[in-house]
Amino acid sequence: MSAGLTLVDACEEKHFIAMSLIHALGWRTTYQDAVPADYMAAEVTDTRWVPFFREDYKSGRCRGLLLYREDTPVCCGTYGPARVGPSPRQSSLVSFDSRGYEDWGEIISFYTHPDEKGKGYGSLLMEEMLRRLRGDGVSQVFVLVLRENARARRFYERHGFAWDGTYEDIPFPHGMVCRDLRYVRKA
Template sequence: MKIRTAGVQDLETVSRIHALSWKTAYRGILPDDFLDQLSYRRWVAPLKDMMEQGLEIRVIEEEEKPFGCITFSAARDQAFAGWGEIVSFHLLLEARGKGYGRLLIQDAMRQLKEKGYSKIYLWVLEKNERARRFYEKNGFTWNGDRLEGEEGGRKVTDLRYVLSFPKTNLS
């Protein structure tokens, strides 16, 4: 198994992972008809635009078959200037429970820390309890921020989860 940086040539694959993940992870949270019609290409153009603005994409694969991806960048929220942000994180259904998610999020956290960020945040759907438990197991906590929106014709609430890296004393 390896984790690698994705390039523009990987955007079709990354977009497909996003769509397949949404179709399983958000079933029961977003309308079925919306999820069923999601295009595998839905995220190609937005991801390309975001990459041009500094978004990084990491893909986890085994025997060259991709099982998940995580995207991150400098915080997009000006109120959190100086923070890193995990923008999206998706695993294929068959990859769940195998430790791939833990490896992928730890890799992104390491990448962000190496870029000099001491704090990072992400948004997670309030009703996505599995993801919330996963983030909490990996050190994230809800900071109380809520973001109301709409997806697939349904009102949704995102919660901001934050993590601060421990300070190290080098003496």
């Protein structure tokens, strides 16, 4: 790890707050043309994901990881077993059909602060999350990525992921549906 960079397991309120902010900034910059503006304005607040990260930590459902450059959080993600069923992070309407992927690991969320992209931080965090999943005995992993998010798709491809032809449709207000493509690789 380069000097001044530190990986931190998300386990404190300040970590959950930092991760939620990075997620919100990521949504606002990445999904502005893909998600209805009224949903974005009402739902994608700086603190929207704090209770979910707190609950994930308490329940052990998945783990959060933050990368800091000195005192500045620059990148974060969550990882764990493949999700199956309703997703309270979006709405009760969202359900992930992971049949056939039950024993897989999943990169559940992955965001770099918009001001910190292109500096290699995402690669450091991704490699660490994959290392940890392997350490948990996971042999295969997937990540869901918005079809229109070409930058993220290229990032995952550089890290050995490839689209396996499956996807999840994520409903939003006004009948809008976003399509998340499932990218897979060996852990």
